[in-house]
Amino acid sequence: MAKFPAGLRVLAVDNDPTILTIIKEMCLQFHYHGAIVVTFYDASLALNHVSENKDCFDVILIEVHMPNMDGYEFIQHVRKEINVPIIMMSLNGATGVVMKAIEHGACDFWIKPLHKNQFKIMWKHVVRKLWSENKLPKKDDSKFTYSINAIVRYQGKSNSNSKETNVNESNDCYEPPTKKPRVVWTPALHNQFINAVKQIGLEKAQPKRILEVMKTPDLTREHVASHLQKYRFYLKGSNGVTLQ
DNA sequence: AGACCTATCT
């Protein structure tokens, strides 16, 4: 028997074909073998498809910024047609964008680039929503049968052997998406950098030496090198007048 | 290989 997430029916809407390809690959890769992934590049097409095929999907992924109909508008309409978790995606993770997504009823927000872990835990949204609505498998609801049965089987399984799995009751702690955080050169950090450069001497200040002098825990030579490039560029522009 | 630099990408 297939493990639970198999059979999860995913509808992906994004105007970028590469993203759609990635989503397809991810779904297959992450034990969603047998998953039905329907992809659309146009939100209005997707909307039509949903209204013609209600109860055919378990989760919807939608990009916020779409050419014709944007993600927010799509959500407003699609929620009247189908009641499934909707995840919004965008390159822009500004709080305004994210909050607007949540206000419109998105259950999650994925900041691009998409990460494996997001797909890994995607099915939890489906389970939580069904549980929160007390939805039990209806034998006459053939469209939902597969995934719901899968959930029931899964529950039975985890009851019989008390093996610890990922799905604990409704814990809200997601596995943090292990994305590499980018270094922010706060004024304090920049000051350390400047002090190091001063100490070494501008002419002799090179990434490795600067890094050694700074001795900041998780900073790498590449980080410093990149920052140094910007700093030099800045010095050139201000022509030595405003270097502090 | 490792460190540096420049150009390019996001």
Add this chain to the structure above:
DNA sequence: AAGATAGGTC
């Protein structure tokens, strides 16, 4: 604009 990444040179 700020930081990351790539590619070339020594």
